[in-house]
Amino acid sequence: MFVIRQVATEDVTTLLKLARMVHFINLPPNRDIIASKVVRSRQSFGKQARDPRERNFMFVLEDLETGNVIGTSAILPCISWPGHPHVYLEVTRKDFWSDDLQQGNTQVMLTLGEDVSGPTEMGGLILAPGYRGHSEKLGKFLSMVRFHFMGLHRRQFKKRVIAELMGAITPDSHNLLWDYLGRRFINLSYKEADLFCQQSKEFMTALFPREPFYASLLPPEARNLIARESDETGPARRMLERQGFEYQGHIDPFDGGPYLEAVRDRIPLVEATKRCDLTGPLTGAGKSEGMVSCEGEQGFRSVQTSFTMRGEGIRISAEAMEAIGATRGSAIGVTAMPKKKSGKSAKSGKSGKSGKSKKS
Numbered sequence: 001m002f003v004i005r006q007v008a009t010e011d012v013t014t015l016l017k018l019a020r021m022v023h024f025i026n027l028p029p030n031r032d033i034i035a036s037k038v039v040r041s042r043q044s045f046g047k048q049a050r051d052p053r054e055r056n057f058m059f060v061l062e063d064l065e066t067g068n069v070i071g072t073s074a075i076l077p078c079i080s081w082p083g084h085p086h087v088y089l090e091v092t093r094k095d096f097w098s099d100d101l102q103q104g105n106t107q108v109m110l111t112l113g114e115d116v117s118g119p120t121e122m123g124g125l126i127l128a129p130g131y132r133g134h135s136e137k138l139g140k141f142l143s144m145v146r147f148h149f150m151g152l153h154r155r156q157f158k159k160r161v162i163a164e165l166m167g168a169i170t171p172d173s174h175n176l177l178w179d180y181l182g183r184r185f186i187n188l189s190y191k192e193a194d195l196f197c198q199q200s201k202e203f204m205t206a207l208f209p210r211e212p213f214y215a216s217l218l219p220p221e222a223r224n225l226i227a228r229e230s231d232e233t234g235p236a237r238r239m240l241e242r243q244g245f246e247y248q249g250h251i252d253p254f255d256g257g258p259y260l261e262a263v264r265d266r267i268p269l270v271e272a273t274k275r276c277d278l279t280g281p282l283t284g285a286g287k288s289e290g291m292v293s294c295e296g297e298q299g300f301r302s303v304q305t306s307f308t309m310r311g312e313g314i315r316i317s318a319e320a321m322e323a324i325g326a327t328r329g330s331a332i333g334v335t336a337m338p339k340k341k342s343g344k345s346a347k348s349g350k351s352g353k354s355g356k357s358k359k360s
Helices: 009-021 031-045 138-152 176-180 190-196 202-207 231-242 268-272 318-324
Strands: 002-006 057-063 068-076 086-098 103-115 120-127 160-164 246-251 258-263 274-281 288-296 299-310 313-316 331-337
Touching (some): 002 031, 009 057, 031 057, 068 138, 103 202, 138 268, 138 288, 138 331, 176 190, 231 258, 268 331, 274 318, 288 318, 299 318, 299 331, 313 331
Parallel strands (some): 120 160
Antiparallel strands (some): 002 299, 068 120, 086 103, 086 246, 160 258, 246 258, 274 331, 288 299, 288 331
């Protein structure tokens, strides 16, 4: 069985290994930055971080059979405020027409934008390559558990929720859009700029021009990266779109990946999440399947399992109860999901392909 739990101090080394497997802005391969994020997350789960700007909820996926941490995901409750903007490029189109020539064209324009309204961001999703394609759909579990947690704690998150999809990165950590656009104004490599923005984004607003830039001036190989996620991120995008996320014309200024947005209370999984009392262990097959969680002495823990609900009560298997640290009478978070199709179980550690992960 696999459990998703809140991050712990002892997870730092494993998270560093995961971060080194992929290029990832929300979790750079830097021990100090990761350790700082873990501290903030522990304070957030412990309700010690009262300011939403200081909160960061990090989850890790653990294989209970081996005890290994094999993935992570996160929710950032508030990513911007006055003096600390969320920076993006707005993609717009402008039409031109010549009466004399009787011809025209449409130009794509990129304009630097700032958002200080403080939306919530879904981020930090990484799954170890050997577990991708697993029959338990572990990548989906890592992504969906964030909506489950959000549904249980709605007031901790903003009404506007965004998710950033990583653009195409070359094997040597380059991005052609940055090389042909961003680096013309900011003398940092893509990797250097990506890492520095963990500390401050002032350099973007100070050095990047405010005037609209015509994308047609870029070479085709760079222009084609505008609002395009990497190939590995296609499944993540489709998953988010099924939860009501939409592209609103904003892209990441570093790699060109699109931002998707949704309204918190209209996200189906957030709406479907509720709390029930655990009435005891389940005997036999459950009537429903989904995510269940408990926030007891071991902190937040969630598994995918079958369950049966009756009124305000729920029954889950003894194995699931043990995995999430629940006992009879515990308050259980529950999100019903469509039942999985039957099929041969994939073996962990041998399924999936290696590659880059996604920001969301």
